[in-house]
Structure formats: structure tokens, C-alpha cells
Amino acid sequence: MEPLNNKQLTTPKLFMIAGLLLLAVGLLFGFTGALQYLVPGFLKQYLSFEKIRPLHVSSIVFWIIFGTIGAVLTYLSQHSGRKIYSPLLTKIQLIIFILSIIVIFISYCVGIFGGREYWEFHPLLALPIAAGWVLFLINFIKSVGSFKKQPVYVWMWLTGIVFFLFTFLESYLWIFPYFRNNVVNDMTVQWKSYGSMVGSWNMLIYGSSIFLMEKISGNKPFSYSVIAFALYFTGLFNLMFNWGHHIYTLPTYNFIQYISYVVSMTELFIFGRIILQWKSSVSIARKHFHHTAYRFLIAADVWIFLTLLLAIAMSVPAINVYTHGTHITVAHTMGATIGINSFLLLAFAFDILHDTCLPFTLYKKWFNRGYWITNLSLFIFWISLIGAGILKAKWQMSAAKIPFSTMMLQLRPFFIVFFISGTVMMAGFILILYPLLKNQFICYLKNILKKRKIKEQHVSGIFAMD
Amino acid sequence: MASDKQKIIVVALLVVTFLFYSFYLYSSLPVKDYTINEESGKGKLVWQQYNCNACHQVYGLGGYLGPDLTNVYSFRGKEYIKAFLNIGTATMPNFHLNNQEINALLAFLNSIDASGKSDPRSFTIKYDGTIKQ
Numbered sequence: 001m002e003p004l005n006n007k008q009l010t011t012p013k014l015f016m017i018a019g020l021l022l023l024a025v026g027l028l029f030g031f032t033g034a035l036q037y038l039v040p041g042f043l044k045q046y047l048s049f050e051k052i053r054p055l056h057v058s059s060i061v062f063w064i065i066f067g068t069i070g071a072v073l074t075y076l077s078q079h080s081g082r083k084i085y086s087p088l089l090t091k092i093q094l095i096i097f098i099l100s101i102i103v104i105f106i107s108y109c110v111g112i113f114g115g116r117e118y119w120e121f122h123p124l125l126a127l128p129i130a131a132g133w134v135l136f137l138i139n140f141i142k143s144v145g146s147f148k149k150q151p152v153y154v155w156m157w158l159t160g161i162v163f164f165l166f167t168f169l170e171s172y173l174w175i176f177p178y179f180r181n182n183v184v185n186d187m188t189v190q191w192k193s194y195g196s197m198v199g200s201w202n203m204l205i206y207g208s209s210i211f212l213m214e215k216i217s218g219n220k221p222f223s224y225s226v227i228a229f230a231l232y233f234t235g236l237f238n239l240m241f242n243w244g245h246h247i248y249t250l251p252t253y254n255f256i257q258y259i260s261y262v263v264s265m266t267e268l269f270i271f272g273r274i275i276l277q278w279k280s281s282v283s284i285a286r287k288h289f290h291h292t293a294y295r296f297l298i299a300a301d302v303w304i305f306l307t308l309l310l311a312i313a314m315s316v317p318a319i320n321v322y323t324h325g326t327h328i329t330v331a332h333t334m335g336a337t338i339g340i341n342s343f344l345l346l347a348f349a350f351d352i353l354h355d356t357c358l359p360f361t362l363y364k365k366w367f368n369r370g371y372w373i374t375n376l377s378l379f380i381f382w383i384s385l386i387g388a389g390i391l392k393a394k395w396q397m398s399a400a401k402i403p404f405s406t407m408m409l410q411l412r413p414f415f416i417v418f419f420i421s422g423t424v425m426m427a428g429f430i431l432i433l434y435p436l437l438k439n440q441f442i443c444y445l446k447n448i449l450k451k452r453k454i455k456e457q458h459v460s461g462i463f464a465m466d
Numbered sequence: 467m468a469s470d471k472q473k474i475i476v477v478a479l480l481v482v483t484f485l486f487y488s489f490y491l492y493s494s495l496p497v498k499d500y501t502i503n504e505e506s507g508k509g510k511l512v513w514q515q516y517n518c519n520a521c522h523q524v525y526g527l528g529g530y531l532g533p534d535l536t537n538v539y540s541f542r543g544k545e546y547i548k549a550f551l552n553i554g555t556a557t558m559p560n561f562h563l564n565n566q567e568i569n570a571l572l573a574f575l576n577s578i579d580a581s582g583k584s585d586p587r588s589f590t591i592k593y594d595g596t597i598k599q
């Protein structure tokens with residue numbers, strides 16, 4: 001069921017809009033970081049790479065989190081046909097998050113870091129984020145009401161919200177010396193938490209994408225089917241136990257390697273299903289391709305395929321020992337966060353935000369171009385990172401190593417392609433973001449003017465009566 | 467369609483196993499030697515304070531603009547590292563660290579060096595796809 005007033009600027013929509021702005025900012029930092037790869041010492045005095053990297057990664061992670069919250073809250077009320085339990089809590093959460101992000105960004109700029117890998121900030125700033133998340137959890141549980149006979153996406157949302165909180169808190173265990181005193185212990189716990197945290201936000205995003213897919217295609221039974229739940233359980237199993245593939249080379253417990261290796265291979269089940277479904281996916285895709293939101297779902301499907309292929313390969317320790325510590329890891333991370341997470345979130349953004357006071361058809365061309373440009377350039381971007389990674393892997397394994405700086409010089413052609421394709425991709429994203437955000441802004445202003453006019457008319461009416 | 471009860475049983479089993487795994491790891495961390503080296507503990511915090519991790523890796527994890535530093539201590543030696551920290555490079559800023567910070571960092575780099583080897587060449591690959599050092 002659609003909420004009554006689609007055009008109103010609700011808090012979940014504001015989450016999505018703030019998320020899109022964070023994406024734009026994140027792209028700019030990514031661009032700067034890539035430039036620093038090419039021009040050693042670029043902005044070294046003011047915004048050296050140790051500042052740019054967390055600025056980039058944090059903006060991007062916050063884009064994912066904001067977009068996800070916006071989507072889950074919107075879709076939850078569409079699913080239940082009721083309003084969110086407490087719009088006030090949502091508003092408070094938004095304000096807490098925005099203020100925290102502003103402080104986090106300032107802290108990076110003045111050189112205050114958490115110093116951890118990779119989504120990191122001062123531990124004090126984790127407190128408001130955790131508190132805001134608790135509000136989200138309360139709001140979610142209260143809004144769902146009864147958990148009986150719910151479709152798979154409601155299960156996924158609840159799982160994602162709970163596990164995000166758990167893993168987020170877990171990632172701060174290092175503040176206790178017991179956990180951080182030994183580097184091996186510290187890294188074991190850190191990657192346990194981060195590995196599962198990514199799984200948690202994926203639960204939220206994949207859940208939302210199942211909801212949206214069904215909303216567009218009108219095919220409800222899937223989200224209640226056995227296969228949907230089987231996929232959900234496989235995802236949850238991996239979220240909980242596959243994190244060890246980040247630390248195969250760490251001298252930690254051997255069983256962490258074995259468990260993670262075996263568990264990761266269950267992803268082949270998801271992979272197999274994608275292949276089996278290929279034909280029907282393509283025919284459904286043809287039918288809905290005109291639908292902009294759906295198009296991003298399809299792009300994400302292709303990227304899920306590519307990313308999963310790489311991820312499963314990297315989960316085999318014997319392959320991981322080569323790829324680990326190289327830009328293949330970056331290819332994997334950015335491929336997943338852009339190709340899967342960001343594209344799915346853009347599908348939600350379009351679905352949630354396109355209904356404004358201005359017709360969206362005006363921008364069809366922008367979207368079309370943006371869509372193809374981001375996808376093609378992402379592919380080149382991804383390949384260039386894999387290329388750089390392969391060369392570095394060879395270097396890592398070579399008997400007589402040339403110096404690190406000489407090796408990096410040899411990778412330069414790949415970094416140039418990385419930079420150019422990244423810049424083009426950024427332009428592609430802007431073609432998509434600009435109309436989405438501009439429409440919101442114009443309609444917001446129009447709305448204010450309209451309200452003011454009504455007020456003025458009202459006031460002059462009173463005077464006329466005098 | 468599976469019933470709610472069946473689904474809850476599956477999720478509950480997974481959650482219980484997950485919690486058991488988590489708390490087992492917390493209570494029995496892989497390295498049991500808890501002797502605290504104060505200097506390297508301080509060095510770790512200096513490492514975090516300057517975000518060395520954004521450009522360097524430890525055990526292959528971190529940012530990728532600079533080299534992995536897991537075994538730099540034994541590979542390069544104290545003086546070499548000191549020189550890098552005092553001067554910086556084209557990419558790496560000179561953080562103007564004081565002597566205390568440098569000594570703490572050296573102790574930290576020494577401790578991670580002693581914890582193991584990150585060099586992928588030191589692993590043997592087994593037929594089942596696992597690796598061993």
C-alpha cells in the first residue's frame with residue numbers, strides 16, 4: 001500500500017537525500033585519493049592520504065547506511081500500510097547522525113582518527129551512532145507490530161538491524177587493553193566484527209531489493225517461498241561465520257580459516273541460483289527495463305554475479321594468499337559497494353524520490369546516460385584495480401623483490417586508467433544525482449512559497465474583513 | 467511454505483552457535499600471552515593516532531598506498547625506520563614525532579614483527595586449498 005501523500009518530504013526521504021549528498025561528497029574524496037596515487041604528495045600539507053581515505057570511506061559507508069535507513073523505513077510503512085511508529089524518533093535519529101557525521105569529518109580534517117581499518121573514527125563518536133541505531137531498532141520493532149507470517153524481507157531487516165548493532169559494538173572492543181594488547185588478538189576480533197558488519201547492511205539492502213522487486217513486478221509469493229528463506233539462511237550463515245577470509249594469513253586459530261573457507265563455499269548455492277535463474281531474469285528484465293528503478297536492480301544483478309565470482313575465488317585460502325594485500329581486495333570492496341550496494345540504493349532512491357512536483361520524464365536522458373556511463377566505467381575501474389592487483393601479487397611472490405616504490409611505478413599505467421575511469425564514473429553518478437536532488441530542492445522551495453502565499457492570502461483576507 | 471516455528475528454530479540455532487563462537491573467541495583469544503609491554507601498547511595508540519594504517523598494511527590489511535609493515539622491524543632495522551619517520555617521503559608526511567612517540571612506535575613495530583610473518587611466500591599451499599605457514 002502506498003502512503004497517502006507521496007510528495008511530502010518525510011524523514012525517511014530526508015535520510016535518502018542526505019545519503020545521496022554523502023555519496024556525492026564521497027565521490028569527490030575518492031577522486032582526490034586516486035589523484036594522490038598519481039601525484040605523490042598532492043595536498044600533502046592539508047589533506048594527505050591518511051585524511052582523504054577515511055573521509056572517502058566514511059562518506060561512502062554513511063551513504064550506504066543513510067540510504068538503507070531511508071529505504072527500510074519507507075518500505076516498512078508501505079509493507080504494513082501504516083505509518084512508522086514514531087516519526088519523532090526517526091527525526092531525532094537523523095539529527096544525531098548528521099551532527100555526528102559533521103563532527104567526524106571535522107575530526108579527520110584536523111587529524112583526529114580512530115586509526116583502525118577501515119570505517120573508523122574516534123571511539124567517543126561511536127556513542128551517538130550506536131544510540132541513533134538503538135532508536136532505529138526500537139522504531140522498527142514497534143512499527144512491525146506482529147512478527148507472525150512476515151515475508152522474508154522483514155526477517156532480513158530485523159536481522160540486519162540487530163547484527164549491525166552487535167558488530168558495531170564489537171568493533172569497539174579494542175578500547176579494552178585485553179583485546180588490543182596483542183596484534184593478532186586485536187585483528188582477529190576486529191575482522192570478525194567488520195566482516196559481519198558488511199553482511200548486516202547487506203541484509204538490509206537485499207531485503208529492500210526483494211521488496212522493491214515484488215512491488216514493481218507484482219509477484220508477491222517469492223518473499224514467502226522456501227527458496228527465499230533458504231537464501232536468507234545462507235546469507236545469515238555467511239554473515240556469522242565467513243569473516244575469517246579477511247585474515248587467512250594472520251597467525252590466529254587455524255579453525256578460523258577452515259570454518260570460513262567451508263562456510264564461504266555455501267555461497268556457491270547463491271551463485272548457482274543466479275545462473276539457473278538467468279533466463280527468466282533476462283525476460284523479466286526486458287519487460288521492466290523502461291522502469292528506471294528496475295534498471296538499477298538489473299545492473300546490481302550483473303555486479304552481484306561478478307563480485308560473487310571474485311569473492312568466492314578469494315575465499316579459497318590458496319587463492320587468497322596471492323590476492324591478499326593487493327588492489328584485488330580494493331577491486332572487490334569497491335566493486336561490491338558501488339556495483340551492488342550503491343546501485344541497489346539508487347534503485348530505492350529513484351523509487352522513493354521520483355514522485356515530486358515536477359515530472360521526472362524531463363530527465364530521462366540524463367538518467368539513461370548516467371546509467372550506462374557509471375556501469376561501463378565501473379567495469380573498467382574494476383578491471384584496472386584487478387590488473388594492478390595481479391602485478392602486485394606477482395611482486396609479492398617474486399624471489400628477488402624490487403623496491404616497493406619501483407613496483408608502484410610499474411603499476412602506474414593501471415592507476416592512470418583507474419583515475420580516468422573513476423573520474424568518468426563520478427561524472428556518470430552526477431548525471432543521476434543532480435536531477436534527483438534538484439527536483440527535491442525546487443519542490444521544497446515551491447512548497448514553502450505556496451505555504452507563505454496561503455498565509456499571506458489569509459492575512460490579507462483578515463485585513464480585507466477589517 | 468515453511469511455518470514460522472521452523473524458521474525460528476533455524477535462526478535460533480544459528481544465533482546460538484554464533485554467540486557460542488563469539489564468546490569462545492573473546493574468552494579464549496588466539497594468543498594467550500597477556501604480558502603487557504607498556505611501550506608497544508603506547509606505540510599502538512600512536513599508530514592509531516596518526517592513522518598510519520591508511521597507507522600501510524599489517525598482515526596485508528590497511529590502505530594500499532604504502533608498503534606492508536608487519537616485518538619491517540627485522541627486515542629494515544631500527545635506524546632505517548627512524549630515518550623514515552623523521553624525514554617522511556614524497557607521499558608520507560613528516561609527522562614531526564617526538565622521541566617518545568618514535569620509541570613507542572618502534573616498540574610496536576617490534577611487537578608485530580615478533581607476532582609472525584606476513585610474507586605470502588612463507589606459506590605452503592595444500593591440496594585442499596588451505597594454506598599453512
Ligand code: HEM
Nearest residue numbers: 030031033034060329330333337338342422423529530531
Ligand atoms: C559509489 C562510489 C564509491 C564507493 C562505494 C567506494 C567505496 C570504497 C571503499 C569501500 C574503499 C575501501 C577499500 C578497501 O579498503 O578495500 C574505497 C577505497 C578507495 N576508493 Fe572508493 N568508492 C567509490 C568511488 C570511488 C571513486 C570514483 C574513486 C576514484 C576516482 C575512488 C577511489 C578510491 C581510492 C583511491 C581508495 C583507497 C585505496 C587504498 O586504500 O589505497 N573511489 N572506496
